[in-house]
Amino acid sequence: MTTAKAAPPGQPLDPLIHEASRLVIVSVLAECDIADFNFLLDTTGLTRGNLSTHMARLVAAGYVQETKEFVDRKPHTDYRLSAAGRAAYKRYREAWRRLTSHS
Amino acid sequence: MTTAKAAPPGQPLDPLIHEASRLVIVSVLAECDIADFNFLLDTTGLTRGNLSTHMARLVAAGYVQETKEFVDRKPHTDYRLSAAGRAAYKRYREAWRRLTSHS
């Protein structure tokens, strides 16, 4: 029979969002609505390689929408939270608050 | 063994506390003041091995105080947050809120 334990069944904190670098990225996107690669580079302080892979993961998860285009004949990438990403971020923050709410 | 360093300032979210399992542990300790191994096992849902290593890291960092004794001829371990752990947890929560507080 199933235990009545209140222990979280899965991951209480969505690891995709909880990871520190991505949490910064997502919270910036939540503020900015739209942001390009260089802006995120600047605000997060990550290296290009690091930012690139984190964005790829967020995109693969469907949390972030990516638009690639050429501006002044140079590549330019914009990112924005998807509806799913926004919802996941909301859930994450609620879960975190629940977890750390005592005092 | 690597020297256990605690909370280098400049690091936005103290990784020692931010990691999901340890965040649960620390927040439980913040509530309970004192907790033994089995209680943490129960409340966190971690395996023994996992809990053991996480506690070792928190102790090594000076965030948690460990008291080992024999109760009924059996080993028994109690944990509590140190002053440093309490302070680090406070800093962590403030940093998190700052990070995720978008207007």
Add this chain to the structure above:
DNA sequence: GCCTTAAAGTTTGTATCACAAACTAGTTTA
């Protein structure tokens, strides 16, 4: 044309680390 530098990302190698399985040490039960 040819070299150098720069911008904008991507790919790759490595070091860390979370996780559970296996193990240790001692105790109780049969």
Add this chain to the structure above:
DNA sequence: TAAACTAGTTTGTGATACAAACTTTAAGGC
């Protein structure tokens, strides 16, 4: 004596965060 239980610890491994190296395209000398 042996099997089973309690209370943890150690070990092997798979995942992954990170920065260095690489790719690609463009612009600026010479």
